[in-house]
Amino acid sequence: MGSPTAGGADLETLARVMERVRTNVERVIEGKPEVVSSALVVLLAEGHLLIEDVPGVGKTMLSKALARSIDSTVRRIQFTPDLLPSDVTGVSVFNQDTRQFEFRPGGVFANIVVGDEINRASPKTQSALLECMEERQVTVDNATYQLETPFMVIATQNPVEMEGTYTLPEAQRDRFMVRTSMGYPVEAAELAMIAGHTGGNPLDDLEHVTDAAEIRKLTAIVGQVYVAEAVQRYTVALTSATRRTDELVLGASPRATLHLVRAAKAYAALHGRDYVLPDDVRALAPRVLTHRLLPSVEASMNGRGTDEILERLVAAVPVPDGTRG
Incomplete structure (x- = not known):
């Protein structure tokens, strides 16, 4: 796959920026370095991340922390049984004034899309993500709309044994580059969480440490x-x-x-x-x-x-x- 072209200075820049992101995320997610590492790998590899675990262990918190660390557009979609595919991709609406159809983008039009409890939506709605995740585009009413890069879906799901969940189809699981699990925190990390999270939401104080343009440069370095x-x-x-x-x-x-x-x-x-x-x-x-x-x-x-x-x-x-x- 080509010859070595990623220079030492480029790799130093990559390491410096991603260490800032890692430190920022770990201000919220404590005691889970491997999970945070997986998220950074997926981000740099231009993939999508699936986080599977029981409720309450920090799946959504990790997703939001990573999203907030990057100064880019972020949308959160809460997947529920009544969520429609058009809520995800967007819909064409007839404008009475112009007498033309106008496209209204759905929740997937963002750099970082947080899909919360993805397996609580119907299979039809889940499948609305397939084209978006693979081809970075959305097709509605025979019109195709490109999604801006970087584009990353961070989806959380509950174990399939839990009430009100649908198993993700094989085709959709295959589009997630990495699946990871949070697991319960160790005692020390849980105590630290009590000390740091009971006074307020730690996400409120989280500021971005990089932006979409820099992430695009880093993914280009990884490609080399x-x-x-x-x-x-x-x-x-x-x-x-x-x-x-x-x-x-x-x-x-x-x-x-x-x-x-x-x-x-x-x-x-x-x-x-x-x-x-x-x-x-x-x-x-x-x-x-x-x-x-x-x-x-x-x-x-x-x-x-x-x-x-x-x-x-x-x-x-x-x-x-x-x-x-």
């Missing part, structure tokens, strides 16, 4: 990170392994392979490197691939979930040597 052919082949070998095993009825798609490479490039850049290592791919594989996989009935009956299956598959794929250049 070098991926050796051996690392490309290794990535394909990982995703191909998920398609051959009998323990999975649905393996990783070619889109998953692309997402894994793009995420690895962002991960490498955050670690100050202008090239991707196999370890970068291995580190991100669970976050990028697990939510796209479906275990077979036999595997499920034997208590083997996608995490365990993927871990075993990754361990079985040989790691290439000499992947620097």
